[in-house]
Amino acid sequence: MVSIKDIARIAGVSPSTISRVVNQKKYVKPEIRERVLAVVKETGYVPNNAARSMVLKRTFTVGIVIPDTFNMFQRQLFSTIEHSLEEYGYRTLFFFVKWEEESETRCLRRIQAEKLDGIIMIHEVIHPEFYAYLAKGSVPVVLCTFDRDELALHSIHIDEESAARMATNYLIGLGHTRIGLISGMHFSFGAQRANGYRSALKEAGIRIDENRIVFVPSYSTEDGRAGMLTLLSRLTPISAVFAATDELAIGALRALYESGLRVPQDVSVVGIDDIDIAAYLAPGLTTIRQPIRDMGKRAAEIMAQLIAKSDIDDELSTFGFELVVRESSGTPNAKQIGAQDLPDRASRIEKRS
Amino acid sequence: MVSIKDIARIAGVSPSTISRVVNQKKYVKPEIRERVLAVVKETGYVPNNAARSMVLKRTFTVGIVIPDTFNMFQRQLFSTIEHSLEEYGYRTLFFFVKWEEESETRCLRRIQAEKLDGIIMIHEVIHPEFYAYLAKGSVPVVLCTFDRDELALHSIHIDEESAARMATNYLIGLGHTRIGLISGMHFSFGAQRANGYRSALKEAGIRIDENRIVFVPSYSTEDGRAGMLTLLSRLTPISAVFAATDELAIGALRALYESGLRVPQDVSVVGIDDIDIAAYLAPGLTTIRQPIRDMGKRAAEIMAQLIAKSDIDDELSTFGFELVVRESSGTPNAKQIGAQDLPDRASRIEKRS
């Protein structure tokens, strides 16, 4: 492996000069700069990151902690973050963690060994030790798509409860009163979105029937399917279902299909997130869109500022969302209509921020 | 940041001893070992990776080059690889690259700066310089889900052409003769799968009609939709469509839905890959399943062996695949049946390896 010394020797100058050239510092005579650059090109020299970060005491690396089974929403989020971070000059190291203490502990060890410049959490963890480390302030942290008030960390998210309320209110506005809920047991948004559902019903004066509510262990499509099947098996009539995430909603759609029920004629389905595939389902999924790209960019921006000056310019962290109406929702007992009569995809968008 | 010297000072021994304890070397008196371990635990000392890899001249890092817009198939693949690699003691660094020279060049620079122990390509690249670097042999490489005969690199993949032939033959066996093809322009599998389609038709004595074939720029769902719409607009009758990937198939399903056509009564759709969501679509997608997990594990295994002894134990690299029949396919002009009459998901699986 060719090192800075080799270049120095070949170019007939000192290593410091090479360093100055490579790092675009001034105080190098143009002609020497040219000569060095030529040697660099010729030898294919690329500086060794490990050595650099060792002396600089910076790794130019931010870690992203993300669930092992990250869903499509998180996948879009982390792509955006990765890109933005790269623009700021940081590379990204992913930590896929399972929903279990042992995995988190290992992840924490690894994080510490990496001497990261920053950590972005796209995942809530269980282990208190993990949060204790984050709260210690030894490294900049931003929480993405969730918050922990007690930790006073920077956080990017939407108002989960309001989003769920908007989804539920939309269904109520369509005339539905027998509305089911499928949500997950883990992560705070599961409970927050369930609360939004409850408060929307309450405000509308609709009795909350626990038979119409099911909490599943994960946010997988399979669990969405299982949740819907459970709801169906309870024989409490339902004309619409609010699923706490799009993936859950996709599973619900599948369960309805397997049960021979039509969407939206027999049952309307609404999700949250607006993952890419939502628009390509048949029927297209009505959902609440989170501004994924904006949120990802903002997370990277905050991180970059935190690293540069341990402070951020502006506190914007709660993002707006919007209802995207597609074909999976309609008025209760709507007469069957052919697909060709359906409104355009995302034809009706209702905003709020 | 607590370093090995701090530990040495506190424990009253030399840094070398600490190193020996931490790296589980022998020649340390048990009582000293205990004492050191206690200090390590107490201080929360974690060795600095950068410093280690600097002296060891190994980074314990393998890079995974993957498309910027990786699809769900690739997503499952890289999760598996990441996990297996972790078990072998390697960490993973992702390089998301766009389908353009500039992005590849940047990626190559970054790869070189990282001094990786190995590289797994889940993505074909365009730039010849990139392949030149890989072929140079300065670092172990494994190609995953594609091959480049001229480079003599280790590679993991299925026989793409045979897989496509199996999909097409299945449709032919159902009685279809007017079979469309949607494939992509990039990546070798696009052409290989198209060849499989062609040779299946040829073998069955069915005339190949170029009007039933469309190549789209990417493998996105949107392009699958656009491709299907194009096929439909050509007015050449079609009773079935073979899409070169599941994501393309999902887009095709969507286009059919938008056009008011029923699947499979009016048009059957078959994909390749068996991504997770395929089973949860309505109708469920008939497809060819690639053994994603096995392939991912094997890629990690080969990589680990290559790093350890620059040689592998056994040449297994071409994997089998199987047809998974779901509800998106049926005989041409099948009479409409209710969803409740449909066969169980994946009820019929036809193997081949």
Added chain:
DNA sequence: GTGAAAGCGCTAACAC
């Protein structure tokens, strides 16, 4: 068994 010392590739004072 354990410690002293050298050195991995690089940057940043500090000389000149």
Added chain:
DNA sequence: GTGTTAGCGCTTTCAC
């Protein structure tokens, strides 16, 4: 403008 030097945190001979 450029070179010399020290040192980042670690591992590994080589003494003892």
